[in-house]
Amino acid sequence: MKSFKIALAQFSPVVGDIDANVQKMIDQANEATKQNADLIVFPELSTIGYRAEDLFLRPSLTKRSENAFKALSQVKNIVMVFGFVNQTEDGQRYNSAAVMKDGQILGIYNKQNLPNYSVFDEKRYFSEGHQHLVFEYLGHKFGVLICEDVWSLPTVQQLARLNVETALVLNASPYEVGKPQHRVATMSELAKQLNINLVYTNQVGGQDDLIFDGTSFVVSNSGTVATQAATFKEELLIAEYEIENKAFKQGSIAPALDTMAEIYQSLVVATRDYVTRSGFPGVILGLSGGIDSALTLAIAVDAIGADKVQAVMMPYTYTAQISVEDAAEQAKNMGVTFGIAEINPIVNSFMQTLYPFFGNSPADATEENLQARSRGTLLMGLSNKFGNLVLSTGNKSELAVGYCTLYGDMVGGFAVLKDVYKTIVFELAKYRNSISETPVIPERVITRPPSAELRPDQKDQDSLPAYDVLDAILYAYIEEDVSQDNIIAKGFDKDVVEKVIKLVDRNEYKRRQGAIGPRITSRAFSRERRYPIVNGWKPGI
Amino acid sequence: MKSFKIALAQFSPVVGDIDANVQKMIDQANEATKQNADLIVFPELSTIGYRAEDLFLRPSLTKRSENAFKALSQVKNIVMVFGFVNQTEDGQRYNSAAVMKDGQILGIYNKQNLPNYSVFDEKRYFSEGHQHLVFEYLGHKFGVLICEDVWSLPTVQQLARLNVETALVLNASPYEVGKPQHRVATMSELAKQLNINLVYTNQVGGQDDLIFDGTSFVVSNSGTVATQAATFKEELLIAEYEIENKAFKQGSIAPALDTMAEIYQSLVVATRDYVTRSGFPGVILGLSGGIDSALTLAIAVDAIGADKVQAVMMPYTYTAQISVEDAAEQAKNMGVTFGIAEINPIVNSFMQTLYPFFGNSPADATEENLQARSRGTLLMGLSNKFGNLVLSTGNKSELAVGYCTLYGDMVGGFAVLKDVYKTIVFELAKYRNSISETPVIPERVITRPPSAELRPDQKDQDSLPAYDVLDAILYAYIEEDVSQDNIIAKGFDKDVVEKVIKLVDRNEYKRRQGAIGPRITSRAFSRERRYPIVNGWKPGI
Incomplete structure (x- = not known):
């Protein structure tokens, strides 16, 4: 047992460009080694980038992943935990993480919880894993989780029961207003509750309509945030585990941003x-x-x-x-x-x-x-x-x-x-x-x-209600799925509410032909709001 | 045990307009009763219509479904098997079929196989059922299946092992070129293999980009097509089961259409x-x-x-x-x-x-x-x-x-x-x-x-290859997922193939803003081909 350092590689992959992403991963691993890191944790699916959509289905992905492994195997003297698409010989495809050291694969973990709601379609692409991956290194017991896994209490509980001290979590968690702080607060609670350290590496950068904010962090099993990376920037964050304290050392914490x-x-x-x-x-x-x-x-x-x-x-x-x-x-x-x-x-x-x-x-x-x-x-x-x-x-x-x-x-x-x-x-x-x-x-x-x-x-305002009224109605209807009747019951004018909802429903065809744009709410007009254009649904209850 | 008649209600619901669809179902049930039918089978999710997308998630759907059941319970003297969204008290949501007679619910079946590929996103909306529904009526043993279920051999095998004589299959199976005949041929094989009669009711009509062709049919356990409805038209098809022959009587068979x-x-x-x-x-x-x-x-x-x-x-x-x-x-x-x-x-x-x-x-x-x-x-x-x-x-x-x-x-x-x-x-x-x-x-x-x-x-042809060459390359790349190298290996000109594929990949942004249009192939530019716009994937292998 000894002290060790973990690097969190908060980077911005280009979706689909595996060669470029892998080169960037190698550079980061080498830089982490220079800074005496013992492990480096990359984001979810770091080789291909998130959200690669139907690229995940391309037949040559197996061959391309093999090439990626070959390139990454040249990295020495550091344990790398990175994400890739794992196509197994029985025809299954997994959203996976590999643990590699000096070209040797120490283990492979298949994501167990596949989100298939909101902007996510992971069940379109992947099968569910059913096994935890636990490995010992430097006398410390590590486990691996991928994004949605860490939001499933039973999954993390099982890992904690295997006496894992530190879970390495690979993420591609999209931004929403307030999400960076919410994520840290939730994970801090969880770490404390289950007495487990969480090393949370997130992707950063824009990908079509999705924004990844980064804000990677380490929370100790006490619930304390040991270190936290910047929001919206690439960063190689180094966290240090001190054996004498059996805890992560207090490091730099990038300041949280005000909402605007x-x-x-x-x-x-x-x-x-x-x-x-x-x-x-x-x-x-x-x-x-x-x-x-x-x-x-x-x-x-x-x-x-x-x-x-x-x-x-x-x-x-x-x-x-x-x-x-x-x-x-x-x-x-x-x-x-x-x-x-x-x-x-x-x-x-x-x-x-x-x-x-x-x-x-x-x-x-x-x-x-x-x-x-x-x-x-x-x-x-x-x-x-x-x-x-x-x-x-x-x-x-x-x-x-x-x-x-x-x-x-x-x-x-x-x-x-x-x-x-x-x-x-x-x-x-x-x-x-x-x-x-x-x-x-x-x-x-x-x-x-x-x-x-x-x-x-x-x-x-000749055609629309005042914007504060309009936005309040829209927020209730779109973001919160409140029905027309219930919005009226909140005290809004009946005619106004009926008009606004009718307009929202009737303009699906227009939105469908609009340009993409960055998602900052929990219900953007993108993949997460899928309505038919020909639609006989009557508002009301 | 006696002879009986089953009506296949091949109708065209308006997605979301539950009241109108239910009224149409009542009318069809009454018409079927007039024609002495003992049972009537509607398409998948017939009350709300397929593909209702995020309407499936609307909170008031439970209440709306209750109203639908109330209205349908007025139908007398015929067993109705219809589709609805089943929101259970434990918070699960199922793609379900109800068996109802004289306002009594004789059974509810939850779809077991949820397609989540191509144009389908059913795992976004529904949980999987795990139980078969079998009921006896007029001395005959019926089972219920919903669409994808009947394409899962194990699922149908289990039903056959329960000594079900006739499976009532509710469908919303979208059209593709040649699909009507392919469907009948496959089901005919299956019926024969498992010694089970299949009553296959399909939705008909256009819904945004999807077309439902209808072409409902009954195949006997001998593999013979007993009767078949028209393609692309609403029809109330009546099939007659003769107890003396223990088989469906040979009825009308709408002629298959030539491809064009x-x-x-x-x-x-x-x-x-x-x-x-x-x-x-x-x-x-x-x-x-x-x-x-x-x-x-x-x-x-x-x-x-x-x-x-x-x-x-x-x-x-x-x-x-x-x-x-x-x-x-x-x-x-x-x-x-x-x-x-x-x-x-x-x-x-x-x-x-x-x-x-x-x-x-x-x-x-x-x-x-x-x-x-x-x-x-x-x-x-x-x-x-x-x-x-x-x-x-x-x-x-x-x-x-x-x-x-x-x-x-x-x-x-x-x-x-x-x-x-x-x-x-x-x-x-x-x-x-x-x-x-x-x-x-x-x-x-x-x-x-x-x-x-x-x-x-x-x-x-100043800018593009001859259309027969272009379409052959496009078909291979889009429909068959053949890689650039493999298309060239088929004998197409290298420069032409590279140019075409580059154009396809680069024009995702244009297609994303295009109008919707009817899908007739297995890989239309719609929900079934989801590519990122910012995309660093390099063609080749």
């Missing part, structure tokens, strides 16, 4: 990883003078740098002069390329072409959508010509009720605020202003009543 | 159900003079009638005169409203607005996309103004390699040919012409080399 800082950084990471890993030289977005595009601009600049961000203002007859001014000021504050392209001639040419069809039918949403689609087509034209990705700027409240134009303001490859309610958009704008010496988003952009400016003197 | 007829009808049903159940008064589509839009037009007319279909030709400088002529002829042949809207002024206004940004940069795909997006915006304008649904006309080959414009020709709520390879589009066009007295699709539309007409003298 946490959300803001999550969106920055998601945007950066999506843009750079898709190989785009930069991004382009439409600035309207409103708060959504202002916030999206700030996030884009913080993600990839002002020199890679292009902003375009596309005014029309109904655009207020102050919108143009505010857009220009935002662009100037953030230091990005800014252009103005009036859409009047385009909208007019659409109207003229449609006149023989429309005749004198009164104006309605059709004409508003023409404005939005003219803008969308301009942005896509600029994107096609210069290669920048279009960022979509709509928020979750709009998308929920369909207050947005398909093929118009919805165009883009990544919808940065897709899972951010409008009330949070305001908070985030204030937060972003608070961290600069001078505010980057002009004050009146935040205080002005929101408007799509698609009609004279239009305000969002 | 089967595919064509599947698309007609899918389109009709999507359009009518979404509440659209009609559809609108762009006619280009090409074969995809010509075929889509024919399907639309056959689905909902010529009076509800509006066609628009939107020519540009590069549009050949014969394209305009052919589009007009198609519209005339099919008897639909036809309009022409030139897009030159619109494209010019886009170009003028973009000139300050583009300068003298050479023309590329950007300018082509402007044409496609001008058309898309016009179609959406007409849709918004008059309420017709836009049908998208792209085919599977195009969508696979991204040979289509996002927010351009991809606009629309329903992409009729989304899962139809171009080579099959040609076959379907010929088939459709063969069933009319005079061809509805002009011959030269079928024989002309395909062109997007976005550049002077452009042909699809």
Whole structure:
């Protein structure tokens, strides 16, 4: 029995790029060895990255995993615990962890609890394991768990009953608001309850709609957090177990983030990883003078740098002069390329072409959508010509009720605020202003009543309830599955609730064609909310 | 022991509309009673309809199911076997069948085999049942199975070992090309092997991307098909069991469809159900003079009638005169409203607005996309103004390699040919012409080399391999999961294969924003092909 060091390799794999991920793992293992670590623990499925979806089913994965093992076997003098897809000879496929030292495989563990809810589809890909893996090293008894396993009390209890002192937990636990602290608090309770040390390594980085926050940590069997890695950053965290105290030594603890800082950084990471890993030289977005595009601009600049961000203002007859001014000021504050392209001639040419069809039918949403689609087509034209990705700027409240134009303001490859309610958009704008010496988003952009400016003197609140009311109804209906009747019973206006829910249900087709965007809630409009488009369900009870 | 009659209620539920579905079930039960049926078997989950997705998770489903049971309990003098979501008091949720007579529940069966592959996510919603249900009625021993159960040999074997004479099988088995015959043939083998009669009731109708073909049947324990319902139509099929022969009497057998007829009808049903159940008064589509839009037009007319279909030709400088002529002829042949809207002024206004940004940069795909997006915006304008649904006309080959414009020709709520390879589009066009007295699709539309007409003298084959080669590569890669190396090893040109696969992998983002469309293959671009957009997987082995 001796003291030892464990490295937690909180890194950001590129999904599917096994060669690159393995090289990164080797580099981290070598760095950990330099820092005298005895073991290194990687995230769940670290070789292929999470969530690789149907790549998990590709026949050549066996061969690719073999190559990964071969490459990793060159690492010496450290025990590596890493994740891989384990295709066994009996035709089963497992979400697994290997324990390897000096090229020797000391054990393989197959994940026992496969999440198949929310964003997870693991039963589509994997069979359940039924056995614990326990190994002794340096006189210390280790066990291995993978992500969902550690949230199953019976599974961890069984491991504790095998006299395991320290469980090494490989994770790809997606971010949600407040999740980093929640995770640490829950695991701290569990460690204390079962008298087991938990070494929790989490993936970090954005992968399509998912964000992994990292925030890896070690909790001692006393429930104390011994050390904790940063949130949203790669880090090689070293934890030290002291034999004299039979406990992990108190190490560095990265400070927890305030809620708005946490959300803001999550969106920055998601945007950066999506843009750079898709190989785009930069991004382009439409600035309207409103708060959504202002916030999206700030996030884009913080993600990839002002020199890679292009902003375009596309005014029309109904655009207020102050919108143009505010857009220009935002662009100037953030230091990005800014252009103005009036859409009047385009909208007019659409109207003229449609006149023989429309005749004198009164104006309605059709004409508003023409404005939005003219803008969308301009942005896509600029994107096609210069290669920048279009960022979509709509928020979750709009998308929920369909207050947005398909093929118009919805165009883009990544919808940065897709899972951010409008009330949070305001908070985030204030937060972003608070961290600069001078505010980057002009004050009146935040205080002005929101408007799509698609009609004279239009305000969002002409068509929608006030955003605090709207968001409260949406939160109850979407996030909490509260029925229409029960939302009304909470005291909301009956007509308003019925209208909002009808809009949410009817706009599934629109959301289905929207760009992906980072998930920050427990019920984003992504894989975790799967509704039919043709849907005869009647709201009510 | 006596002779008896079983009704197979091959009907088309509206997903989520439990009240309407239950009323339809009551009507069918009453009709079956009139025809002296002793039992009636409905499809899987008949009260809520398949695939209800996250509606299965709605808290009020328990209460709604209670109401359904109450309504169904008014049916007298017939044993009903129907599907419902069974939420038990211990918090489990099952995909279940109830056996009810005169308001009494004689038994409940929980599905034992839950598919969680391809388009299925049943483990997201349901727990597995572990018990068979056997009941005696009229001196005959019945068992109950639900869909996937009957494809599990051990499950059916166990039922046969319980001396069950007839298994009542409730299904929602989605259509794929050739599936109707394959299903009957497989079940016939099984019935014979296990000496058990199988009464197989299937759902019919379109539900978003899924099509249910019906084709319900009864196979005797000799393996003979006793009776078979039509494909793609609602039907109350009555099967008669004769005690003297201890066998089902030979009844009517709806003729099997030829492959092209089967595919064509599947698309007609899918389109009709999507359009009518979404509440659209009609559809609108762009006619280009090409074969995809010509075929889509024919399907639309056959689905909902010529009076509800509006066609628009939107020519540009590069549009050949014969394209305009052919589009007009198609519209005339099919008897639909036809309009022409030139897009030159619109494209010019886009170009003028973009000139300050583009300068003298050479023309590329950007300018082509402007044409496609001008058309898309016009179609959406007409849709918004008059309420017709836009049908998208792209085919599977195009969508696979991204040979289509996002927010351009991809606009629309329903992409009729989304899962139809171009080579099959040609076959379907010929088939459709063969069933009319005079061809509805002009011959030269079928024989002309395909062109997007976005550049002077452009042909699809300038950018893509010949469609028979392209489709063969796509089929191997998408449907059969053959690797790049192995496709090359089949004898295809290396450069061509590499290019095609690169295009398929890179265009995931485009497909993700495309309209839904009917699934006719075993690997449509829908829920059954889930790939990350940011994806570092390297093709090869």
